[in-house]
Amino acid sequence: MTRFEKSPSSLRELAGIATREALADAGVEVGSIEAAYVGNAAAGLVTGQEMIRGQVMLRPLGIESIPIFNVENACASAASALHLGWQAVAAGAHDVVLCLGAEKLTHEDKTVGMRAIGTAIDVEHRAELAAEVGTPPGEGEDRSFFMDLYADMTRSYMRVSGATAEDFAAVVVKNQHNGGLNPRAQYGGELSIEDVLSSRTVVDPLTLLMCSPISDGAAAVVLFSEAAARRAGVSGPRIRASVIRSGNRHDHDDPLAGSTALAAREAFERAGLGPDDIDCAEVHDASAPAELMVYEQVGFAAPGAGPELLASGRTRLGGEMPVNTSGGLLSKGHPIGATGIAQICEATWQLRGEAGPRQVEGAKVALTQNGGGWLEGDSAAMAVHILSAD
């Protein structure tokens, strides 16, 4: 994956860097790639390129003639592309495929990226949604509408769980510390709870440092069938479960009722594993409170016990089950259509023992969770992957 940052490079340059790095890492030539699944969410509105985005990104690398699919699921676009590539390999349709997520959100007009993110809701029902959360979607210069949504969810979550702004700040402190150890992270470093709380309020109770930034970047993986991996002498993490769901109408005060919980439960079942088997995880901390909610939704903590799990130190580096060792979306950055595969990159490095100063000792099983869009009170798309070292 590229470094995530506000980048001077174009979307196709970023995609090229990540793809070339993935091919080199896997030891395969362009000619070995049998199909490509490309996640991107915003290029149509940011760069003007719709419809054949993957072909445009991959042609300069000489990747042509094979099936190329352009896959969109808002912030879960890359995880959705990964799922489709995995399915093709699992089906025996292909032996070696490329899964790529790439996004360019920065633009000389700063509102362009924010407005693009605002199309990850039902745009015909902007007004109703705005009335629910108090602000018009997709029109903020200083934030995307998703931070209004997160703030609304966060207020409910505080009521149900007793979580406080200090808890959310502690998520940021942890993840920025991790990001400081990740050369590919957009930000990172040592912050105090007070630093986080005193940063500008974006939407109460979210401060600027509790919100993931606008980022550019790309991430890619090469997936092999077992037979092809043997032939190529490739070893490495396996995908033990790849689950995508769309959202559903549910009781929002029950963390076990929405798409995240359902996707995680299905993933654990398919992998024959449970939350206790997870050694490290990357979760969708697009806002800091989301990390605590996800702890409960995926079963790392009992309902309402997210803040307690964080306070216990288990999820920080050195704890028993570090979460967002990469820095997460908060610190590593969040080029939305790349995030789902960037999480897989971090899981891969952890399971290979290649995560350097972020290494989770003896990590054997990793979970990634990546959500996208919003529709009637749930993520429009939710992805959970479980990987094992072998």
Add this chain to the structure above:
Amino acid sequence: MTRFEKSPSSLRELAGIATREALADAGVEVGSIEAAYVGNAAAGLVTGQEMIRGQVMLRPLGIESIPIFNVENACASAASALHLGWQAVAAGAHDVVLCLGAEKLTHEDKTVGMRAIGTAIDVEHRAELAAEVGTPPGEGEDRSFFMDLYADMTRSYMRVSGATAEDFAAVVVKNQHNGGLNPRAQYGGELSIEDVLSSRTVVDPLTLLMCSPISDGAAAVVLFSEAAARRAGVSGPRIRASVIRSGNRHDHDDPLAGSTALAAREAFERAGLGPDDIDCAEVHDASAPAELMVYEQVGFAAPGAGPELLASGRTRLGGEMPVNTSGGLLSKGHPIGATGIAQICEATWQLRGEAGPRQVEGAKVALTQNGGGWLEGDSAAMAVHILSAD
């Protein structure tokens, strides 16, 4: 499928009509659908909805919680969605899936649809492409840039094959006749060669009637695994081959070198069939000359013999292998992200003997060919499907 037309209905209404009709035809309830693959190409630029288009279309029908994938491949978006759904079923991942293609191209600003279609090229290289074909892409009020591309290809094709404007007009006469027999076609009726030749010149040698129109519409199919079809008591056409390719750099004067020829060859190989086994076909006649080129590319005619095949009458209704019995894109219409599945609907009706006055007697095997976008001298995405009656 809906009727294709310049429709007063919204994208989600069109998608709803087609989806409900497909579910009713298959005799399945919403709750039986295990995953959905949704093709759309232009909504981001026409309606402002990006990122979660399928979820937005399907939620009003109560389709939620399942995996939903948004698939984009320009005019081959629906065929690409179909391929991914077919792959999931063929893989055993799902037993019953929905594949939907939907497009709304009309807009109160008439240039919006044309400009959207103009993003099916590499938009960063508009200028080079414009220089090649002589007109700026995506800026015409009276045509999409693709007609400039087709005109350029057509001039080469005329040089190589000896095809004339009269041949192209004869394609239009045939397909408009067929469309006149199809209640879902946007246009249709009896025209003379002279009517076609004397319609307004769009780009020489293409006249208005040689160009597919701007259309709205949706088409959907439900795919079953063999076991699920048996359980549900469903019989009907089978997908014998589903092939997607991206374009490749090749010798443009050789009809057997580009993505259409390669995809067709692969499809025939997978199906264990050849061009002589095809009883009827739907091909991508986005412009009239394209139908003749496709005859040669897929192997219905020898290189250069497209005009001769047309003149022989074999491809008209009543001939041995009718092509574009639905009216094709020229007469039925071309809501770009719906077209690939609309072709499958026509093939299905033909193979079931339900095509009414368009029925090809005893049709047992059908081929569909659907191309999308343009990149360095070839379609960016190319789809060929072969279906058999049982």
